[in-house]
Amino acid sequence: GDEITADMVDELAHKHFPMCMRNLHECLRRDRHLKHYGRLQYGLFLKVLGLSIDEAVAFWRRSFSNIQDDKFNKEYRYNIRHSYGLEGKRANYAAKSCQQILTSDQPGAQDSHGCPYRHFAPDNLQTALLSTYSSQGLTSSDLPEIMHTVKAGHYHVACTRVFEITHLAQGVKKGDGAGGGESVTHPNQYAARSRELEK
Ligand code: SF4
Structure with missing residues (x-):
């Protein structure tokens, strides 16, 4: 689809997301965090929606606003890149049905x-x-x-x-x-x- 940016996600969520993704979005905003399977479900959905790898890193970095850069880089950046097929076995993961x-x-x-x-x-x-x-x-x-x-x-x-x-x-x-x-x-x-x- 068309490319979307990290800045667009809030508005897209409010207008266009099904309940599962609205819930993940609200939880992320509320807690400034999502657990592993939540990140996976939401992250792959956003990837297919058109969020590029750079925009995805920006989106998650800003969303996890109460952790420091080094923690983010150590614990999350790799997994985001992995879900885009840029690390590990470089699989092109589909969003979950x-x-x-x-x-x-x-x-x-x-x-x-x-x-x-x-x-x-x-x-x-x-x-x-x-x-x-x-x-x-x-x-x-x-x-x-x-x-x-x-x-x-x-x-x-x-x-x-x-x-x-x-x-x-x-x-x-x-x-x-x-x-x-x-x-x-x-x-x-x-x-x-x-x-x-x-x-
Ligand atoms: Fe709707 Fe499917 Fe999401 Fe359930 S998993 S809320 S049925 S889009």
């Missing part, structure tokens, strides 16, 4: 990675959805339908419904999904479609 996020590396209580539709307790999920998406048109009257889907274990369907509700102003109707009736299968698909609708 919803299926991978839903089923691998289950988050513990202190973690912020994973899929909120699956991994948050129902009360927390409802509170998080409202505080995250009410400015984009989600209301408490939307929650019963979403929570019904969550309860049935159809997490990506819930995420797709939230996409539709929060893109009403861009002309998205129920059943349109993330384009052509497709449901959400990848966080980068969600963000890409949202950005496309803004154009």
